[in-house]
Amino acid sequence: DKLLASVQNAVTESVSETVKAEIRTYSDAVRSSESVAQFSTETLKSAVKSAVQEEDRNKNLMVFGMSEEGSEDLSDKVQEVFGELGMKPATDVCRVGKTGSKERPRPVKVTFSCASTARHVLLQARKLRHSEKFSKVFIRPDRTLEERAAHKLIIEEKKKKRKEGESVNNRIVKFGTIVTEIEKDGA
Numbered sequence: 001d002k003l004l005a006s007v008q009n010a011v012t013e014s015v016s017e018t019v020k021a022e023i024r025t026y027s028d029a030v031r032s033s034e035s036v037a038q039f040s041t042e043t044l045k046s047a048v049k050s051a052v053q054e055e056d057r058n059k060n061l062m063v064f065g066m067s068e069e070g071s072e073d074l075s076d077k078v079q080e081v082f083g084e085l086g087m088k089p090a091t092d093v094c095r096v097g098k099t100g101s102k103e104r105p106r107p108v109k110v111t112f113s114c115a116s117t118a119r120h121v122l123l124q125a126r127k128l129r130h131s132e133k134f135s136k137v138f139i140r141p142d143r144t145l146e147e148r149a150a151h152k153l154i155i156e157e158k159k160k161k162r163k164e165g166e167s168v169n170n171r172i173v174k175f176g177t178i179v180t181e182i183e184k185d186g187a
Helices: 002-032 041-058 074-084 115-130 145-163
Strands: 060-064 091-095 108-112 138-141 171-174 177-180
Touching: 002 041, 002 115, 041 060, 041 115, 060 115, 074 091, 074 108, 074 115, 108 115, 115 138
Parallel strands: none
Antiparallel strands: 060 108, 060 138, 091 108, 171 177
16 A cells, blocks of 8 residues: 555656646747737647657656567566565556667666656666676667657767767766766765
8 A cells, every 4th residue: 555655656756856847838829929819729739749758658667688589578687687676666668679689688668657766767877887797788768750860969979079089978967968077086
């Protein structure tokens, strides 16, 4: 009962935050337009649809680098990866993409019951690089095609800077740009 209540609270909170953000967006749009008549029904439908899609996408993560066998129990494999992170969230899992490529396994789309669980898993994902068994497994947010293209450009820019001899070891990609992490000196 406590788990169900916790999930319900998380979902309610997540939906409430999204609705509030969209209402602010709509209010800003109405204020910025010269007349309310210019704000069409189609624009409103489009905004609501994109908000719903974004909310659904926030519940998903993509897992890359998991080996792919013909008859695999994907759910157990994903739970084993999450077990390495010390977590056991309830998930729906499926492989995405075209089959047939032997050199690179297809990514796994993992859907959680709420966005906060997905965020928590994403925060713990860096622990995998220290794992013997899962050091080649990476967990990333579920991005749209446009977001993936923009992220790819940023990563290419970082690689270019590395080739030019600029130190990029203390740089990370955050909010769509390359930023320098401030090193902590223990003081």
